[in-house]
Amino acid sequence: MKHLLVACLFPMTLTAQTMQHLTEQLGKTVLYSDVALSPDGAYVAWVQSTTAATSTQTYISGTLGNTRAVMVKIPTTVERTDFDPAWSPDSKTLAVFSSGVRTSSANSGSSMLMAPIRRKSHT
Secondary structure, three states, X not given: OHHHHHHHHHHHHHHHHHHHHHHHHHHOOEEEEEEEEOOOOOEXXXXXXXXXXXXXXXXXXXXXXXXXXXXXXXXXXOOOEEEEEEEOOOOOEEEEEEOOOOOOOOOOOOEEEEXXXXXXXXX
């Protein structure tokens, strides 16, 4: 009887370990959304998150060469959710909606933020 019980429970233990490992790996999956190319084509902005997190952050990267993506810095003490990045017509400013910014204690909605873009010379 003991062997039958062990034979029945052992596959369940392996399945639980496999599911935990799968969940950990899926939590590392990066999701990209709301891609916005600047009007001059020099920069691209997007919203990025992982499947394990509910927060989303906006990133910017140059389109020329091997430039590193930089997260748009928003001063906040709470988890933020960014969405709908949009470029100004001159490509010098990025507007981002974010729910992580509180302009007053009564404000529980989203705020629009403007991020000036510092240009690097491509010489």
